[in-house]
Amino acid sequence: MKTLGLIGGMSAESTSVYYQTLNRLVRERLGGLHSAKLVLWSLDFAPIAELQAQDDWEATGVELAAAARALEAAGAQAMLICANTMHLNAPEVQAAVAAPLIHIGDATANALKAQGVKRALLLGTRFTMEKAFYRERLEAAGLAVLTPDAAERERLHAIIFDELCQGVSSEPSRAVVLAMIEQGRKAGADGIIFGCTEIGLLLNPADMPLPTVDTAIAHCEAAIDFALG
Incomplete structure (x- = not known):
């Protein structure tokens, strides 16, 4: 196991x-007391x-590249950025280390096509929904991408940062996002991406x-495919 x-x-x-899912997947595939071999570098999110x-x-690329180098020095044989938005810095992370970066966009595209x-x-932070780095990765895999309108993107961004990232999950916010999904379905979406972890x-x-x-x-499933492959 890598x-x-x-x-x-x-x-x-x-x-x-991520921690719970990676370990669960290894246990399901190998059985018994098996668990994933992991090295975690947990950044303070507020400055990021x-x-x-x-x-x-x-600046965020400098921070993530430094984390990747530390992980590789600690024995990591592949890298995961445990966030969608921060894959904007995927090129900097990959350039910093010899170990491969398992890209969340590729894992997502493969899962959608399956x-x-x-x-x-695509539902995520405003950065993920509006910047090109994520959409272009999915489009290169042959997928069309829709997003909510501008006001809904701002509302979803606030729900993520002001609530979900702080451990708050509320019924009103759940209803807001479900309404976005219904609008996307009416606009022709045939699938949904939870594009924020x-x-x-x-x-x-x-x-x-x-x-x-x-x-x-x-992302975890792709990582365990690699680790056990």
């Missing part, structure tokens, strides 16, 4: 999902979020009206 390096803390809420708000992605999705509604803390993919990929889970 050792996976996790760049986490963005947020701590979803990083705990401040840099995001300032649109200073060069469910027959061609036109997916915290959205799975608010909604269950199994309850959605369309095939749905929780990116945190898909």
